[in-house]
Structure formats: C-alpha cells, structure tokens
Amino acid sequence: MSEDKKAGQKAQDAANFHAELEQAKAKWEADILQPILDKYGVRKEEFKLSDGEPIDLVYGPQDGVAPQDYADTLGLPGQYPFTRGTQPTMYRGRLWTMRQYAGFGSAAESNERYRYLLKQGTTGLSVAFDLPTQMGFDSDSPRADGEIGKVGVAIDTIADMEVLFDQIPLDKVSTSMTINSTASILLALYIAVGEKKGISADKLRGTIQNDVLKEYIARGTYIYPPRPSMRIITDIFGFCQSDVPNWNTISISGYHIREAGSTAAQELGFTLANGIAYVEAAMKAGLDIDEFAGRLSFFFNVHNNFLEEVAKFRVARRMWARLIKERFGAKAARSMQLRFHSQTAGSTLTAQQPQVNVVRVALQALASVMGGTQSLHTNSWDEALSLPAEDAVRLALRTQQVIAYESGVADFIDPLAGSYALEAISARLEEKALDYIARIDDLGGAPAAIEHGFQQSEIQEAAYQAQLRQERGEDVIVGVNRFQTESAPPTGLLRVDEEVGRLQIERLREFKASRSMSQVDEARAALKKAAEGSDNLMPYILDAVKKKVTLGEISDTLRGVFGEYVERVVL
Template identity: 60%
Template structure:
C-alpha cells in the first residue's frame, strides 16, 4: 500500500506539472466545460482521481454484489435488452394495430401509453375528458377496451409495460382479467406497471388520491403480485419524469432512489417480508444527452441500491439487491427545430443506456416533440436500437467503460452527491414530509431555471435552437393527427357498455369495494371483481374517492 501511495503522489505531481507546463501550450476554447447538469468537468482524469477505489468492494463482477458492473453475469452476451417502444393513441383498436406493426418489425416487448383522462381516472364521457380522449395515448374505460387493445396478442408470450400511476391497480386488474379471457393465468403474465405515485407528487402531477391511501394501494399491489402474479414487476420507480421536469442527473438519481427506499419502508411497515416483494421492484430512468454522466448514473444507482437493500433493509435474497431498470431516451432533449437532428440525439442517448447496462429500452421518435409518432418515425427509432444491438459491437463485452478514470470518478461523484441528498431528505422527515414542504419541487425548478438560463446565454449550445439555426425554417415531416371522430366513437362505446352490462352485479361489486376500502382488506381482489363485471375505470375511481378523497397540492411560494 505504501508503494501505491507513493505512485499516486507521483502521478499528482506529474499532473500538476503537465497542467502548468504542457497544457497551456494549446489554446482552450472559450466555453464553460460543464455537464448537462451544470457540473464543472476538469480537463484530465488520472488514477489519483479514484484513489481508494477498491475493485472487489466497489466494482466487483457482473451479476455479483454490489452489481456496479451489471445485474446479470453475462449481460448482453446472454440476452439483449428488451426493445420496448412506448405506444398508444386513439381507441384500443388503433393502438392494437400499432402494437402488431411494432411486433412485426422486431420489437420484443409492449409499452402502453394511456390518454390523459385514463391517467387521471376519468371515463371518456366525463366532462373533464372532453377534447383529450385518445390524444396523448390510448383511451381505456373498461375491461372491454383492454380486451380489444390486446386482441390477437397472446399475453403469455409478450412482456407488457403500462405507464399508469394513480389508477394503476385498476388498469392492472383489467390486464389480468383480459388475460383470463384469453385463457392465460396470472402466474404466466410478465410485465410492469409504473405505479409510482411519489414521483407524481414530485414531478408529473397526475395523482388522484392523497399520499397515505395511495401508499396503501401500492403495498396491496405488492402483496397481491407476490402471491398471484409472481413474474410481474409491481412498481417501476421512475426517475424519468423527474428528469423531464428539469432535474439534474444527480437529482434524478437521488430522488428516484429515495422514493424506492420509501416504498420498501412502506412494504415493511405493512407487514410484508422485504424478500417477498423487493425482487419485483424495478426502476425507470431517463437517458439524457450527456453521454458519460448518464452511464455513471446507472452504475452508481446499482451500487447504492444493492448496499441499502442489503445493509439497511436486511434483505437476504440477492434478487432483492438488484436494481433492474428500463430506460427511455430524453424527450426533453428533443427539439421542434430541425427535428431530424433528434434521430442523432436519440442514438447517443440509447447507446449511453446500453453501455450503462439497461434491461429494457424505449427510443424516442424524431417527431415526438411535435405530436405522437408516425409509423415511419417509430420504425427509425426501433431500428436505432437494432443497429446498436447488432452492428456496433458494444454488446460483445460487459461494462466496457469500467476502469476509465473519468467514468469511475463520475460514478463515485454521483454516489457521494446522492448521499448528500439522502441526508437532506432524512432531515426533513422523509420523502412524504419533503413533498409536503415542496423540497423536491423547488430543487427541480431551480435546476430547470439554471439550464434555461445557460441556453439563453449560449453557455450551452443546442444545435438548431440557439446556434446553427436555419432562417425561415419550415417543417416538412409528416405529423400523426388524431381523428376527432375517435373520441365520439369511444364515448358511444362506454355509454353502450353501461346499458348492456349487468348493472346489479356492478353495483354489488362497487359496494363491496367501498366497504373494503373503509376496512383493512387487500383491495386488489375487490378491484378485480369489479373489473370482471365491466365496471368502468371512472366508477371504480369514484368509489375509492368516496373513501379516500382527492389530493390537492399545497401551494409553495
């Protein structure tokens, strides 16, 4: 060790000599060398920057604690990540056709985007739904719609991710019931529900119920899934939307993991064995444009999660230590100006996700800043993943950037900064208290302001926006347009359903659900019973609102 210390000291001295004597011989560009997150980056990294790094303790081997180098022993040499393009628009029938198109073109998993009324728990004929039905995703009002959405798609053969939060339990129940209609039992189903309500209060704002009943529903889902749907990821703890709201990479990392710890604590408090539900927790991260920063973020996330699950929460099952995650390229990095440039941005962001060890990936389409993607645009996005997988050679070895002085320094730095945030959140009384006090919201707003200010001052260049701009630019790419008639059709469909179903049975099941909500029973079986008799999403949500009320965010000035 003494010889190693002397060697590092010699490197430090030589680095300072190089910095004073050799580096000034070349003129440096007159720009600020900062990451997208605004972190300053020095000109050179050496072994001295990762002094104290213990390979076996801090890196280890793929598939072994602390999983810095990957959650699987062979990573992409064994199987590639799931190529899962996020899709949904109009009615269930139009989205079903898009899913079949994607599967025919080599997509390996489905990812459902729901429209705003569905996200907020309203039926398509509710007054608040007017003008929004099928616009930013697919409208799902009942089990009948879910059956159409997956018509001709065998649910025991595909893995499905559903980006739904406030009403996640209801949409999941509809999926389980749709599988039953196909003759597929729940233990055969594979996929993920996002189900991350904490990040809704922090960033995305599509909540329904107050935090405490929302957390009860989530722990009910954990328990039900562990027993009845064992292959399903019962939550996808999402940093993606935190980043899209304007957070830095460190904030995304820290706030996401803090939410994850809060869910683990809620499960334990509800009397669940951590090793019963933790193996089915998953994560969802953003992949922004700063290549190395993103890679380091994923590596740090795995190491932090493994350590906390093992050492703080006492998980014994190694699967409970694994941080498995889906990645989506950064929607907030895309530009309406020169939209073809977005193909290049997405390719680099996707490559960062792969080099960071993602298990699943969505690549944004070039036109998503303008509208939902066309078939042509989404095909290019999918082909981007396939080119990375089959042509670039980056899947041939595991964690190829490990050992880079910069990458290892950045991984350590991310971990240190995340720990600082964990301490602040703890001092505030935990995640829920920090949400009530507006801590997360203010941190993200400040970061977004700093980023925008850097763009306006041209301290950060965004190609085609504040530099390399085309005068009198006109958009000449095809845009997907949603036919307004689809909303009328969806409204007619849900009204016809209410007339044709057994409304006595619906009333009985909704009353049973309300009684269960006032007690302590697990709510999932009652929600499933209501779904099976074709109670609508809005009816089930309203039944729970009768008991739990609705959440109103505390204004922060």
C-alpha cells in the same frame, strides 16, 4: 513480512504513486497545457457536466477506484454491488428488451400499432394511456373533454382492454403499462383479459409503473392523497406476490423527475429516496423484503451527456444494492439487484431541425446500453411535434437494432470498465445523490419531503439554471441557440381524429347499457367497504372490472373514501 505489514506497504506504495501522479499532472498543466490555453483564450471552467459542475482537465489512476476498494465499489458483473451489471454475461446472454412506447386514439388503433411493432422486431409492449385514463375519469366525463385518445389510448372498460390486446399472446409478450394512480385498475383489467384468453395470472409478465410519489414531485397525474396512494401500492405488492408472481409491481421512475428539469444527481437521489419509501411502506404492511424486493424495477431517463449518463446507471445499481442490504437487511442477491427500463429524453427533442433528433436518440440509446439497461425505449424524431408516425417509430426501433447487432458494444460485458473519467464522475454523482437522500431522511422521508415541497423546489431551481445556461449560450442546443436554419415544418405528422372521442363515448354508453346494474352496485359497495377497512383492495378491484364496473366508477368509489389530493404550490 506479516500480512499487516504487506497491506500497509501496499497502501503506502499506492499513496506514493498517486502523489507522483499529482505532481506530474501539476507540472504538465503548468508547462504544457496552460501556454496553449493562454494562446487560444480557452478557460478550463467552460467545460461542465449537466448540473454546471466543472469537468477536470484530465483524469488518471488517482481518480479511479483504489485497489483495496475494488471489490466493494466495483466487483465483477453479476456480483454485489452490481456496479458492473446485474448479470454476469450481460448482453452476451440476452439482449435488452426493445420496447416502443405506444398508444393513441382508440383501443383498436393502438392494437394495430402494437401488432405492427411486434412484426418489426419489438420484444416487449409499452402502453401509453390518455390523460383521462391516467386521472381516473371515464371518457364520458366532462373532465375528459378534448383529451380522449390524445396522448395515449382511452381505456374505460374491460371491453376496451380486450380490443387493445386482441391477437396478442399475453403469455409470450411482456407488457409495460405507464400508469400510476389507476395502476391497480389497469392491472386488474389485464389479468381479467388474460383469464378470458385462458391465461392464468401466474403466466403474465410485465410491469406497471405504479409510482405515485413522482407524480406529486414532477408530473401531476395523481388522484388520492399520499397515504391512501401508498396503501394501494403496497396492496398491489402483496397481491402480486401470491397471485401474479412474474409481474414487476412498480417501476420507480426517475424519468419524469429528469424531464421536469432535474440534474442527474437529483434524478438519482430523488428516485432512490422514493424507492426507500416504497420499501418501508411494504415492510410496515408486513411484507418480507426478500419476498417483494426482487420484483421492484426502476425507470430512468437517458440524457445527452454520454459519460454522465453511463455513470448514473452504474451508481444507481451500487447505491440500491447497498441500501437494500445495509438499510433493510435483505439477504437474497436478487433483492439487491436494481433492474431498470430506460427511455431517451423527450425534453431534449427539438421542434427546430427535428431530424437531428435521430442523432440525439442514437447517442442516448448507446449510453443506456453501455450503462447496462434491461429494457429500452427510443423516442421518435417527430415527437417534439406530434405523436410518432409509423415510419418514425420504425426508425427509432431500428436504432436499437443497429446498436444491438451491428455496433459490437453488446459483445462486451462491461465495455467502459477502467475509465478514470467515468469512475470520477460516478463518485461525484454518488456523493451528491447520497446527500439528497440524507436531506430527505431528515425531513421524514420522501412523502414528508414532498409535503414540504423540497424535491419540487430543488428541481425548479435546477431547471431555471439550465435554462439560463442555454439562453447565455453556455449550453449549446443544435438548431435552437446555435446552427439555426429556416425551413418549412415537416409534413405527414400523426394527428388524432376528433371523431375518436365521440366514438369512444358511444361505445362506453353501449357498454354501460349492456351490464347488470345490481352486479355493478354490489361490486362498488364491496370495494367501498374494503377501502374503509384494511383488506387488500386488489381482489375487490379485480371483481369489479369483471362485473363491468368502469375505470372511472372504481376511481370515484375510492375518491369517496380517500378524497382527492390538492397540490401544494411551491414558488
């Protein structure tokens, strides 16, 4: 028999097998299942995924990947399209990086927390900055009043950055910084502090979030309009490619999109569409895809629907690999590998019966590991009420360590391989996410779609529908709409002392009084001229922080050239 005939026979056999399965399933549903459903008054439509899509009664081989599509759809771990993981050995070779997102009050207080976490076994730092730092305002700005050190650490100057990383070996620790509009400034400060410690920029490892598009979509800590913001991002790509080669220049973030109320498919589609926009901007700026794509990383949310979240991570790897290879012509395998940090879902934490959050976080963390994360932050149980206290942070870290060292799941390279339900959910998620990307393409790409309010309105509708399902009791939230109890609020919650703000302003004034204003003015003038032209801005920003120009002053210099973005309200 010829090869063509053999292939044809195999396809026919598979079709016959699936037809037989469908007949058997239909007979089982009518003869076995339906009488039970009728007896107990259960409707099969009651069981749904997070976006309200129904879950099938039962899954089988007909819902999995066809044998002829196996290599292109799944492959093997470490092999294109990387559905089953970016590394062939996964956690057998190296566990995921255990990060705990932290930062509050002063740089000294945050430094103390970082050193505590490192002693407890954290393998990477993750820095939270306060809102003034994120928005490009110094602590002495009227816009910073009441917010200094509240949701993260206040960083105004190179002196603050030195205190933040005191006694921390920057050449041995990987640092992630959750910062977007002022990412270029915080990276420059980190490089400058490294140099003061005798550590050259090429020895630094870490990530800046640097994803401003999702700020326009879901979070709001933007400064400049989209076009100059995209320019700053691509300038960072180009600078790090030559000067900070081990740094991940962006963490394209679906996390905040999901926190704003999106579905899993929207998180996938909108995040990858933003990724496409960043790649297009970088290539337009003259960068080669295989020279920068390997330093792109992603940041995803881990929500409560266990199998849906595992499927989301597998699909994200597959979709990105295909996009980078087929749409942008990448040749290097590393360029096609989607590497991601994950964080358990803050929006699922409840103030009611907050200790139950420990269970939610553990399940979400396990889903992230089963989905093949490279880095993970586990939220603390008290974060619905306050910044996390020290014992709560330790328990959150111990959650990761128990999964890593006691559960046994890290011993399996792809522990959920072969699940028919998982593959069916994956196919549905991929179809929906690709449809969102196509609709965004039709609008002219992610920045143009944002200007139309497309992503924002889609998320608002999804969040509204989710809220309705909770209010109707269709989606059960333990302790909120079912299983409520009356109990006193927990004690020992962390509160940032108001004195932190006053002391930070005092330190900032002393810093400003100690510097050479001629050097400050010279650095700001050079930065302004570069912003008005086409030079890469990073060398000018790095020179400015070394000459003691503050974060707010650098931001104001760029505001003077680029202007400020005014949000388009979507109803």
